[in-house]
Amino acid sequence: MAGQVDLGPLDQALETAHLPSLSAALVHLTGDRSWLRPEWRPTYTPLSKGETGVPEVEQARMRAAAKAAITDYLTGNVPMAATPGPDLVREMMGFVAGADIPDGYGEFLTDELALDGHSSKDPDWSPELKTVARRLHTLVIGAGMSGLLAAIRLEQAGVPFEVVEKNTDVGGTWLENTYPGCRVDSSNHMYSYSFEPNHFWPQHFSTQPVLLNYFQDVAARHDLRKHIRFGVTVEEMAWDERRAVWKVKLQTPEGPQQVEVNAVITAVGQLNRPRYPQITGRERFAGPAFHSAEWRHDVDLTGKRVAVIGTGASAYQFVPEIAGKVGRLTVFQRTPPWGFPVAHYHEDVPAGMNWLMEHVPFYDKWYRFWMFWMVTDGLLPMVTADPGWNGPSTAVSELNQGFRDMIAMAIAAQAPDRPDLVEKVIPTYPVGGKRSLLDNGVWMAALQRPNVELVTEGIAEITETGVVTADGQARDFDVIIYGTGFHASKFLWPMKIRGRGGADLHETWAGDPRAYLGMTTPGFPNLFMIYGPNTNIVVNGSIIFFSECSVRYILGCLKLLAQTGAVAMEPKREVHEAFNTRVDEGNRLMAWGAPQVASWYKNEAGRVTQNWPFALVDYWRATLTPDPQDFVLTKSAELVG
Structure with missing residues (x-):
């Protein structure tokens, strides 16, 4: 393999690597289980990009050792070690997951990992x-x-x-x-x-x-x-x-x-x-009106007065995109969504990470395994109801209440000077009750723009020129966009x-x-x-x-x-x-x-x-x-x- 792979990006790649996944991949390359040493075992932060909790000095040691092992393999100096046995693979799973794999999950996760290139999902017909x-x-x-x-x-x-x-x-x-x-x-x-x-x-x-x-x-x-x-x-x-x-x-x-x-x-x-809401007069509006799933790219929103009806998954994504272009944006919200704080939601994958995926055998499989495990069933207890729960109806268990408090704090921190807005956007239903979205701050930033208004008053009717809310207030618009979901x-x-x-x-x-x-x-x-x-x-x-x-x-x-x-x-x-x-x-x-x-x-x-x-x-x-x-x-x- 000498000369076939440019090792120039290796240092950058190691800086961006998910180190537990890389440790598991290096067990494959070297056959050495010491890559799973306790001081490198991760302790993850929920909803993060993969922070491991491992001290920086230990991360540096791991990167240095990994650089030498990867260089030896990619330059042809050391061949691939023998395939790890089932017990070692199970140990590797627990290491990457940062927790012992519960009984009943081993066969499932082994199948999903498909280290030998085969899984039960492949048709096996004679x-x-x-x-x-x-x-x-x-x-x-x-x-x-x-x-x-x-x-x-x-x-x-x-x-x-x-x-x-x-x-x-x-x-x-x-x-x-x-x-x-x-x-x-x-x-x-x-x-x-x-x-x-x-x-x-x-x-x-x-x-x-x-x-x-x-x-x-x-x-x-x-x-x-x-x-x-x-x-x-x-x-x-x-x-x-x-x-x-x-x-x-x-x-x-x-x-x-x-x-x-x-x-x-x-x-x-x-x-x-697409599902349109049953609002009196909806067909009467004289301007362009369309559902987000049928976006009218021929309609220029620049400088226009735009109404967005609905705050579901689509609106959560397109409102921040159009808020800076329109003249005035009014968002009509019936029920606010929960937005899980995921800071890297819009971030690029580092080039070094892609280099590892391509050139280090099994790194891609273990990285996918880690992501799979983190979202597999880890959050399920937090949205499971406790039949004996006697707390507020805004939660269904003590765990759910704690999850709610964490997310509500993250939302409120994005608008410290707008308690009126925070009150409108924090849901009164339990986390998990409706589809939860991912939030990296752009939604709250859009709602705080001077040209954006969030209206929680119900809509009474739509007229030829705009929207009338239940309190009798009429607002005129040039365009109406429905973000009201599907049947x-x-x-x-x-x-x-x-x-x-x-x-x-x-x-x-x-x-x-x-x-x-x-x-x-x-x-x-x-x-x-x-x-x-x-x-x-x-x-x-x-x-x-x-x-x-x-x-x-x-x-x-x-x-x-x-x-x-x-x-x-x-x-x-x-x-x-x-x-x-x-x-x-x-x-x-x-x-x-x-x-x-x-x-x-x-x-x-x-x-x-x-x-x-x-x-x-x-x-x-x-x-x-x-x-x-x-x-x-x-x-x-x-x-x-």
Whole structure:
């Protein structure tokens, strides 16, 4: 390897390194477990960029030793040591995590770490099974993050498939949402496929164009576009019981078409249909008015009087971006969001960090492992309700109260001279009750600009010229922007889906969507959902992890069909009901399930239809492989007719 790697950036790289992850990587290089010495074991600060609590003198010692070891390896003087055994890997995990790994997590984290390049999420189908699987023609709806993932795994398994996508390119939410400031709120090294790392993320939390480019590059590397039909929507699909196929009506650029497939995988997401508020006179406004998810780039906001209705995740990002451009900005807030203090939310990834990712073997895996562990289940106890809690309704437990106090102090510190503003922006509901956002100070800074006003009075109506609040005050505007979220509880809407006996899925759900493991529903055979009911996560992890688990399970279902010769499968009703009962009980014990909290996590009946209330390890374990005993498997001889 001598001369192949420029060692010039090494000193800078070591200054920016996450040293516990580097220690673990150096165990791989050297075989020396002394890299895990107690004085280098981290003690982390919650929500920080990775401060380890290790004294600077010890950090300097570690960097000096690391420089020598990395130089020896990259110049070819020392070969890679033998692969660490399971006991040593477990010790390395505890070192990087800064805490012993609890029982029940070892196998899960080993699988996620995938040190040998393989994980349970990779399809493992024999050539004989792939031959049988050629009859399982599958339709994937959506070419966003989950749809691309499904396509990759189907291709690897040898299952014939086609993807239909309503847009003109891949990317899903990262293609559609182009509002100013749009970016991810999970770290990029987590918000990326486990098998498709990117060693060159420009920022810790990347912007929409960067994320779109990542997913488009993945589609190109796996040559997926040849399987995708763009500009196509699914209007209706019906299960043909006699032939065990889905008849799917499509609207294409060439006109209506119908296809028949053995299985359907929906990958349309939960937040894909913008929701406008029911405000009297909304259609009367004479100026430009649009939703943040449908941003009008042809509307110049420079010097304009702009109203923003809503203070959710999108507004939290675009308001700071436009505040300095507009003439006057009025933000209408119904409920304030909790903003977790994350100082590096807009910071660049140091070039040295990317150099380590690219050139030091296993550093990228251990760095991702550390990030994964820090957000996996560590915050879950802080948003779990204590049934015996008799404190204020602004919290659900003593831990939750402490978490609330910490974040409220961080918010208040950003506006020491504006107690009136602080009172408006600190929520009165528990932390975790609604979607929490990431805050590096730009939101509060924007609200304190002289041309910005935060209004908490309710809106009575919208007129031709502006907005009238409940106190009778009228304000005129040139532009209205809605940051009012999406139709989150309307899963798979507006598609019409008819299962056994012609049953309509939306009528069956009656506004209360449920699915076994968030993926399958009785009476709707061979219909699999990614990011379905109760698979959203609030504080523990990245949705990509859930999608990878779901796709693994769905491929397992298709594998089960191939292995058994069955033509249809659906969950047993009692299995489906028992699962949803357990989920409901779990959600009632979380901050977002508290009766005093109203949010888009709940449907109109007050049931939490969105969220997974348990640990990530529980979903990982539940979706490792489908249990045939959970399903009704239909053989061809049993078909109706």
